[in-house]
Amino acid sequence: MAVTTFIQAIVDGTAEEMRRDESIFLFGEDVGVHGGVWGETRGLFHEFGSDRVIDTPISENLIAGLGVGSAMMGMRPIAMIQFADFISLAMDQITQHMAKMRYRSGGGWSCPVLIRTNSGGGVQAGLYHSQENTAWFCHTPGLKVVYPSTAYDAKGLLKAALRQEDPVILFEHKALYRSVKDDIPENDYIVPIGPAAIRREGEDVTLVVWGNMVRSALEASEMMEKEGVSVEVIDFRTLVPIDKETLINSLKKTGRVVIAHEENRTGGFGGELAAILAEEAFDYLDAPIHRVCAPDVPPIPFSIPMEKFHMPNAEKIAKVIRKTVEY
Amino acid sequence: MLNAKQKGEDMMDLNKEDQRRLFYRLLLCRNFDEKMRTLFRQARYAGTFFSCVGQEATTVVPTFLARKEDVVGPQHREIGACFGKGMPTKYIAAQIYARKTSPDKGKSHPCHFGYPELNIITPASTVAAQTVIGTGCALAFKIRKEPRVVLAFTGEGGTSQGSWHEACNFAGVHKLPIVFVCQNNLWAESVHYKFTSAIIDYSDRAKAYGFPGISIDGNDVVAVYEESKKAIERARKGEGPTLIEMKTYRWYGHSEVDPANYRMKEEVEEWKKKDPLPRFEAFLRKNGVLDDKIKAEIEKEVEEEIEAAIKFAEESPLPAPEEALTDVYAGNQTMIYERPKAEKVKPEPIRT
Numbered sequence: 317m318a319v320t321t322f323i324q325a326i327v328d329g330t331a332e333e334m335r336r337d338e339s340i341f342l343f344g345e346d347v348g349v350h351g352g353v354w355g356e357t358r359g360l361f362h363e364f365g366s367d368r369v370i371d372t373p374i375s376e377n378l379i380a381g382l383g384v385g386s387a388m389m390g391m392r393p394i395a396m397i398q399f400a401d402f403i404s405l406a407m408d409q410i411t412q413h414m415a416k417m418r419y420r421s422g423g424g425w426s427c428p429v430l431i432r433t434n435s436g437g438g439v440q441a442g443l444y445h446s447q448e449n450t451a452w453f454c455h456t457p458g459l460k461v462v463y464p465s466t467a468y469d470a471k472g473l474l475k476a477a478l479r480q481e482d483p484v485i486l487f488e489h490k491a492l493y494r495s496v497k498d499d500i501p502e503n504d505y506i507v508p509i510g511p512a513a514i515r516r517e518g519e520d521v522t523l524v525v526w527g528n529m530v531r532s533a534l535e536a537s538e539m540m541e542k543e544g545v546s547v548e549v550i551d552f553r554t555l556v557p558i559d560k561e562t563l564i565n566s567l568k569k570t571g572r573v574v575i576a577h578e579e580n581r582t583g584g585f586g587g588e589l590a591a592i593l594a595e596e597a598f599d600y601l602d603a604p605i606h607r608v609c610a611p612d613v614p615p616i617p618f619s620i621p622m623e624k625f626h627m628p629n630a631e632k633i634a635k636v637i638r639k640t641v642e643y
Numbered sequence: 644m645l646n647a648k649q650k651g652e653d654m655m656d657l658n659k660e661d662q663r664r665l666f667y668r669l670l671l672c673r674n675f676d677e678k679m680r681t682l683f684r685q686a687r688y689a690g691t692f693f694s695c696v697g698q699e700a701t702t703v704v705p706t707f708l709a710r711k712e713d714v715v716g717p718q719h720r721e722i723g724a725c726f727g728k729g730m731p732t733k734y735i736a737a738q739i740y741a742r743k744t745s746p747d748k749g750k751s752h753p754c755h756f757g758y759p760e761l762n763i764i765t766p767a768s769t770v771a772a773q774t775v776i777g778t779g780c781a782l783a784f785k786i787r788k789e790p791r792v793v794l795a796f797t798g799e800g801g802t803s804q805g806s807w808h809e810a811c812n813f814a815g816v817h818k819l820p821i822v823f824v825c826q827n828n829l830w831a832e833s834v835h836y837k838f839t840s841a842i843i844d845y846s847d848r849a850k851a852y853g854f855p856g857i858s859i860d861g862n863d864v865v866a867v868y869e870e871s872k873k874a875i876e877r878a879r880k881g882e883g884p885t886l887i888e889m890k891t892y893r894w895y896g897h898s899e900v901d902p903a904n905y906r907m908k909e910e911v912e913e914w915k916k917k918d919p920l921p922r923f924e925a926f927l928r929k930n931g932v933l934d935d936k937i938k939a940e941i942e943k944e945v946e947e948e949i950e951a952a953i954k955f956a957e958e959s960p961l962p963a964p965e966e967a968l969t970d971v972y973a974g975n976q977t978m979i980y981e982r983p984k985a986e987k988v989k990p991e992p993i994r995t
Binding site: 341367368371372375378379380382383384385386387388389391393405408409412413416417418419420421422423424426427457458460465466469480482483508509511513514515516517530534551554556559560562566602608 | 703712725745746747748749750755758759764767769772775776777778779780781782783784787803807809810812813814816912970971972973974976977978979980981982983986988989990991992993
């Protein structure tokens with residue numbers, strides 16, 4: 317076991333997979349000699365060389381499309397989108413080609429691309445370096461969407477993504493990169509794509525979160541514990557495919573659900589989870605399902621007071637839990 | 644603009660049998676296309692049909708030159724690329740009829756011909772996207788040092804896309820084994836090329852990407868053959884991409900539901916005189932490759948192949964409604980996670 321940061325776990329996982337499978341290669345903006353703007357590919361260029369770690373022009377649609385074409389030809393591409401905010405430029409290749417390739421060819425082609433992108437706010441980066449836009453992709457059949465909160469999961473989900481046959485988008489919250497560490501086992505492991513993780517067992521309220529919200533959720537659940545409310549925290553580390561079963565089982569136990577995410581409320585993925593629960597487990601609900609989200613404004617205003625106001629945090633989550641419990 | 648015949652080239656590297664085979668494919672493409680237009684008007688299949696009549700040489704000939712392992716990236720009007728590459732006609736027909744036997748099992752669209760067995764990428768309707776995907780394929784070949792080549796097709800309209808620029812730019816930087824074929828048929832659906840670019844020869848665009856560009860008469864089979872061959876060989880030798888603009892013309896509307904009223908009748912008539920098929924036929928007759936007897940045999944064979952393909956399509960079953968739910972993920976997974984029976988859910992507390 318070695319204590320490893322979130323970002324290092326991802327870099328290590330990438331390197332281990334590239335040693336294991338020579339069809340894996342990686343490309344994107346500033347990922348070569350520079351090692352990524354966050355150090356998210358540091359050292360890979362030096363170990364694997366310019367054929368397998370490729371600096372691209374500033375062309376996000378190309379980056380995604382290189383993934384599509386090379387994956388169809390049997391490679392295992394890792395397409396790096398420097399900021400999730402820039403992924404809008406790659407939407408044609410991701411949503412119309414990568415996601416649809418299997419379907420539109422009647423199963424004739426596979427397109428196992430791994431897209432890595434860094435996301436999330438709270439680091440004073442403004443409207444174009446803070447978004448987490450998972451909802452765009454959760455709404456796109458054919459894609460899988462994963463969003464780890466721990467270094468262990470980040471490495472394990474990355475490895476799992478490189479060992480299956482569908483396109484996967486891995487969201488890496490920039491605030492987790494260096495502030496989160498885990499004991500990472502020496503041996504090879506994967507974290508399967510699909511199952512959610514129960515981070516804390518509880519009896520009174522189910523709290524569903526992912527990415528950096530997991531930390532806020534655990535903080536909130538400790539606050540609530542002092543108030544005598546037992547909170548079960550579900551880390552929805554895979555958004556799609558949806559682990560409905562874990563969600564519903566937890567609701568059956570607690571009778572109350574709060575969903576928190578950094579994205580704005582309307583059309584956010586929390587709404588989908590709430591709808592599943594309302595449709596399939598209504599009889600178990602003792603209170604309305606509540607969401608803690610960003611307001612419906614463009615994400616994320618720059619100035620510090622506005623950014624803090626914009627983002628969900630432990631206090632805001634605790635407040636909504638109280639409301640749910642008091643219902 | 645180059646014309647191969649002016650340079651005295653004459654397809655000498657193709658034996659007579661292969662020249663006849665090429666003629667066969669061109670005629671098959673032409674007659675099949677005309678037949679499909681008729682069948683559409685008889686409502687024998689749904690959707691619409693994107694005729695390539697008039698511009699067959701630009702797709703049939705380059706793909707005829709490609710090897711099985713080479714990749715073709717077509718878009719909606721490239722039915723000829725399927726005939727050139729040798730995709731069985733019955734599957735082309737099944738695609739148009741959206742039958743269960745179609746390579747896409749009826750999922751995409753009658754004009755989205757793809758055939759993984761021959762490395763024809765199933766296309767989509769966002770124009771020029773296949774040039775980006777083709778660039779990705781070419782990158783894979785370069786990394787693995789495989790002598791495979793990509794032929795990526797667009798019309799002149801597609802070169803206005805940012806994605807086309809991104810593809811050419813990257814392919815140029817890495818000298819990728821790809822040939823960008825631009826079929827300039829003057830009209831991007833209803834918009835004349837004078838309103839979509841300020842240049843006359845689209846091959847000029849290649850200068851910006853550091854690889855050669857050439858503009859040729861796309862209705863001259865011999866010119867298309869020679870220049871495609873050079874570009875493919877160049878790509879295969881690792882010398883990088885080529886942009887070939889093939890000036891041509893579609894005789895009919897954008898699709899069968901487009902009467903093409905935006906064009907002058909005189910323009911259409913003028914281009915019909917430049918029909919690539921009679922020109923190639925004259926060339927073959929002059930060289931003693933084709934005569935009345937051989938042509939009649941070829942026509943008969945083409946007719947039989949078309950009839951058999953239509954019969955196959957019309958007798959093929961339609962897909963079952965619920966087949967709409969398949970082929971989304973590998974192993975027919977869905978957007979809902981299905982927990983394997985053996986998998987136990989146990990708490991996973993944060994480890995630090």
